Amino acid sequence: MDPAGRTPVQRLAILISGRGSNMQAIAEAARTEHWPAVIVAVIAHRDDIAGIQAARGLGLPVRILPLSPDLTRADHDRALAGCLDELACDWIILAGYLRILSTDFVQRFAGRLVNIHPSLLPAFAGLRTHRQALAAGVKVHGATVHLVTEALDSGPILAQAVVPVLPDDDEERLAKRVLRAEHRLYPVVLRGLLEGRIAIDGCRSHWRDAPADHDPLLMLMPEAA
DSSP, X not given: OOTTSOOOOEEEEEEOSSOOHHXXXXXXXXXXXXXXXXXXXXXXXXXXXXXXXXXXXXXXXXXXXXXXXXXXXXXXXXXHHHHHHHHTOSEEEESSOOSOOOHHHHHHTTTSEEEEESSSTTTTOSSOHHHHHHHHTOSEEEEEEEEOOSSTTOSOEEEEEEEEOOTTOOHHHHXXXXXXXXXXXXXXXXXXXXXXXXXXXXXXXXXXXXXXXXXXXXXXXXXXO
């Protein structure tokens, strides 16, 4: 906090690849809850995706970094890193960003990269998580917010949301239920980070002064619709 007891305003960049629904949930929470933060850019590799149109509709600044077949992943990540440095970002938020980041990039921004994954990690890392959950016959599924490390979907877990798996679920119905949980979970965790209420010790995290209405370490989402 500054000498007046205020939390310093922090600069957020949100990386997306598709519809940007988590980005919209974050932006709405930041606005209505008066977060000590400003979204300095929504970044994508394509201008024609729904999430970029939504960002513009919300009045958020947009940066497009097109992919080129002539450049390696490392080249693209260097361009992305340069953009983030130019924006002086405090936090880089992956919100449906579908590219695997290079080791050099992750190490450069270590401790400042946050991701949401549609499963209860460490279960069902990678892609097609809802298919994996249904095939395994689990009774609960959900979403995990975690810090990004070099290993895929394996950074320190900050919080999880749990939803039921119903007998008549298919991938689409389960995915919709998990996505609604994501929209509630991600803003809670990001605000906790901004306000310094999450302590991280190695692979473990601890919340200080958890919100009174729920335990952010394991948010239960009982609605089945």
